Amino acid sequence: MVPTPKLEPVVLTDEERSVLSGWARRRKTAQDLALRSRIVLRCAEGGSIGEVAADVGVSRPTVSKWRSRFVANRLEGLSDEPRPGRPRVITDDRVEQVIIKTLEETPGRDTHWSTRSMASATGMSQSAISRIWRAFGLKPHAVETWKLSTDPQFVDKVRDVVGLYLAPPQNALVLAVDEKSQMQAIDRSAPILPIMPTTPS
Structure with a gap:
């Protein structure tokens, strides 16, 4: 033996x-x-x-x-071994750099970042900036007011949430619930019409 x-x-x-x-x-x-x-x-x-x-x-x-x-x-x-094909060129550190600049800085005199200004500031392409913002749900150009997160673990938390959507556990159903704190149920804008005698209630 x-x-x-x-x-x-x-x-x-x-x-x-x-x-x-x-x-x-x-x-x-x-x-x-x-x-x-x-x-x-x-x-x-x-x-x-x-x-x-x-x-x-x-x-x-x-x-x-x-x-x-x-x-x-x-x-x-x-970690998983690299898959065949084009190697990844944007590291996690560079992704984090884009997110932090988006949330914690403003581009000079402008009120918010654009893909062009962020690409110029980070040395990435506009398409790369767009993909990062889309993956993390960031839309600095589409809001009138912008709240900056002061949570030092924000990037890690967002990665976990995005990862849950991209690769959910097996046999799991992922649902999202968004609280609309500034919305409330209101009455109809038009009065309810009276029921006709021949119309079932």
Whole structure:
């Protein structure tokens, strides 16, 4: 019988454990990443591939795959491998830069950003700015007043919400409810006509 090779232990730094714990707690978006994080956290507690697979509820090959990728590449190893085709050229940092400028700054003398002025300020194309605004539901050109968010986690929260729409959990129905605080039910603008004797009520 061929002996089973000894597994390299999974040892986490405090920072890695904190990041993995945050990813593992996600319940609405990035479920694949959450599962991979739980696998690595369980591997760090020790035990065989089979024990980890049974505890997490996945197959042994799945545990082996993500355990090996984490040992080799740490946190970056848990992300999806690049798909064939044109590589992504706009990073998350640049997307965040556009969102922060849109919400927290104004373009000089103008009252709001346009795709042209934002493209000039960030060095991106107007089409790229338009796609980012559309993905995050930002319309600085279509409102008369603009409220800036002071929440330091605004970008992360918006990413979670947008991710929920783009990649909802399996068999889930995503609904949106928008509170219209400035709208109220009012009476009809025209009086109700009296019912004719021959018309059923």
